[in-house]
Amino acid sequence: MIKIVLLGAGNVATHLYKAFKSPSNIEVVQWYNRNKKTIDSYKNEVNITDNLNQLADADVYIIAVSDDAIEALSSALPFDKRLVVHTSGSASLYDIDKKHFRGVFYPLQTFSKTVDLDFTTVPICIETLRKQDYKLLKTIGESLGCKTYKVNPDQRxxxxxxxxxxxxxxxxxxxxxxxxxxxxxxxxxxxxxxxxxxxxxxxxxxxxxxxxxxxxxxxxxxxxxxxxxxxxxxxxxxxxxxxxxxxxxxxx
Amino acid sequence: MIKIVLLGAGNVATHLYKAFKSPSNIEVVQWYNRNKKTIDSYKNEVNITDNLNQLADADVYIIAVSDDAIEALSSALPFDKRLVVHTSGSASLYDIDKKHFRGVFYPLQTFSKTVDLDFTTVPICIETLRKQDYKLLKTIGESLGCKTYKVNPDQRxxxxxxxxxxxxxxxxxxxxxxxxxxxxxxxxxxxxxxxxxxxxxxxxxxxxxxxxxxxxxxxxxxxxxxxxxxxxxxxxxxxxxxxxxxxxxxxx
The missing domain is CATH 1.10.1040.20 (ProC-like, C-terminal domain)
Incomplete structure (x- = not known):
């Protein structure tokens, strides 16, 4: 079972959360948002929090927030040496605080809150520094039924x-x-x-x-x-x- | 049975010819092109000609040539008071010689010779001067499985x-x-x-x-x-x- 903590509650985060419900080898152990109210309607099905100091243990922390907020949020995570990835197409992998193992899990698709999406049509572009992190993110992408692509800092x-x-x-x-x-x-x-x-x-x-x-x-x-x-x-x-x-x- | 003479051998004409094979109430009685060679490969299945003076009798003459050639070709047709339509989105209905009953049968789609097309996805925009001509063109469009739309000279x-x-x-x-x-x-x-x-x-x-x-x-x-x-x-x-x-x- 791959344990995921999801951070953020925008379009990408919400679509990811819904997609993560399906695979049997994936569990969203916690959903964090600065404003808990936004995800309050999910509280009966997942552990929600607005407190970074109460973050659960997980194999990967997926930060799906606006590009500008990635750096600060990753720095504020009260642990180190865990895999922390963002979902941005544009932000650098190095926007994530260097105390973490860093990566990018970029779903290249258009997300609207009001439009349902077949997640199996979403290509996932993956960037990591460590091979084992790439493997894990690839497994997550494939578990969602997605095609995954290894990309470099120039390609993404x-x-x-x-x-x-x-x-x-x-x-x-x-x-x-x-x-x-x-x-x-x-x-x-x-x-x-x-x-x-x-x-x-x-x-x-x-x-x-x-x-x-x-x-x-x-x-x-x-x-x-x-x-x-x-x-x-x-x-x-x-x-x-x-x-x-x-x-x-x-x-x- | 609706008898059609098709004139021209470009993308639109070729796709129309192929589409006209299916409906049981439509017969392409003749295919004209200035250069007979272009449609020579069809001579075993349809009457082909490059001679305007040998045009067959038909319910409608569909001119699918470049916009610039519509006027001259319609004038050169050796008869009058028959329904002659072009397939252009841009040319005026009045580009057709006034000796004919005039109309437009505009398939609003992108046609490439090398790319097969499901013709039932093609909307047909119809413009005519007489009601009975509109009805006939609508029947032809619907026989192809297309949605048809009555348009005016401003809309097309x-x-x-x-x-x-x-x-x-x-x-x-x-x-x-x-x-x-x-x-x-x-x-x-x-x-x-x-x-x-x-x-x-x-x-x-x-x-x-x-x-x-x-x-x-x-x-x-x-x-x-x-x-x-x-x-x-x-x-x-x-x-x-x-x-x-x-x-x-x-x-x-």
Missing amino acids: PALHLAAVFVNNFTNQIYRVAHEITEKHGADFDILKPLITETARKIQDVSPYMAQTGPAKRNDKKTIKRHLKLLDNQHHEAIYKLLTSSIKKTHGH | PALHLAAVFVNNFTNQIYRVAHEITEKHGADFDILKPLITETARKIQDVSPYMAQTGPAKRNDKKTIKRHLKLLDNQHHEAIYKLLTSSIKKTHGH
């Missing part, structure tokens, strides 16, 4: 940055499309199958190969027509920049 | 523009992420579940509600860290523009 921030592109920026592109359809009284739902297919396509072929459309064809007439249709400066700037980016990629 | 170009955002621009965002991961020796595949989930999420919630990440949180530290990591001017411009777009949307 790059993955996090790339994740901002494919998630946040893509989602903002959806948002702009939503604004455009609303403005013209068209139904955004009509675009949903295209959104699905666009994401599905690059599971098999590279984004380069998957590209189509006026920018790739350098179809000046359609591009001009689109720019005429856009009466929002912000949308226009995005259209122009991404069109020129596609043109550049495809040699125009 | 807006949908096409929005489709460029959610398909071409999203795909270019994937491409940039691909370049970033490659540069840092990370595996682009790790991002694929996130890409899938990003597209899936907005099937249920609005893009506004689905947004997460440093720009939405106005997390200046992470944004600064990301900008430092980007050493490609083009990527940096995209990062800055979409970050400011998200900030604006979410009130920062």
Whole structure:
């Protein structure tokens, strides 16, 4: 049985807590949050606390808090030489106080409190200093049904940055499309199958190969027509920049 | 039995031809292309021609050629007062010669010759001048298992523009992420579940509600860290523009 103490109560922590309930070889022995109220609804199923001095013994302490809070929280843990990991894509492994055995257990997915998630689709990026810690984190990830990836200090921030592109920026592109359809009284739902297919396509072929459309064809007439249709400066700037980016990629 | 003559041999035409094979109430009585060689491999299953003067009788003539060629091809059809439709999201219905009954049968999806497609996921946007033509096109769309949508001359170009955002621009965002991961020796595949989930999420919630990440949180530290990591001017411009777009949307 792998004993886990979970620290934090944000999106990632909450999704992790729920996911940890399933595997028979994993037990969340305690859930810590600075504000106990946030996790009060779980008190009947797990030991909850807001007191760092009452932390339980565990094989791994998983800190799922905002990047800025990792350093202070890890320093405040009243023990040393135990495995303490954070779940951030962006923060350094060295943000964890050096008195601990340090690691990163980064679930590369988008988490919303209101949206349920099949955790088996979450890739886990693992960074550790010691082999045995890597093994333990890998076992935890695999017990959740996840694919795990060993990453280095250069790869993880790059993955996090790339994740901002494919998630946040893509989602903002959806948002702009939503604004455009609303403005013209068209139904955004009509675009949903295209959104699905666009994401599905690059599971098999590279984004380069998957590209189509006026920018790739350098179809000046359609591009001009689109720019005429856009009466929002912000949308226009995005259209122009991404069109020129596609043109550049495809040699125009 | 609805008789169709298909004109053109690009991605859309080819996918339409294949889709039209299934419904028992639809028959492609002829496939025309300027260059007969392109469709030569189909000659054993369908009447193919490169001669407009030998066009067969049909209930509808579907012109699936590039936007620029619609006008000339529709004028060159050696008959009048029959239903002639194009498949473009962008070209006007009035690009079709006025001697015909005119319409648009716009499958709003991304088509690649090399990527198979489940046609039942394709929304069909229909524009006609006569009610009976709308009914016929709706029947054809539904026979393919598609959802059909009646659109007006303002909505269709807006949908096409929005489709460029959610398909071409999203795909270019994937491409940039691909370049970033490659540069840092990370595996682009790790991002694929996130890409899938990003597209899936907005099937249920609005893009506004689905947004997460440093720009939405106005997390200046992470944004600064990301900008430092980007050493490609083009990527940096995209990062800055979409970050400011998200900030604006979410009130920062």
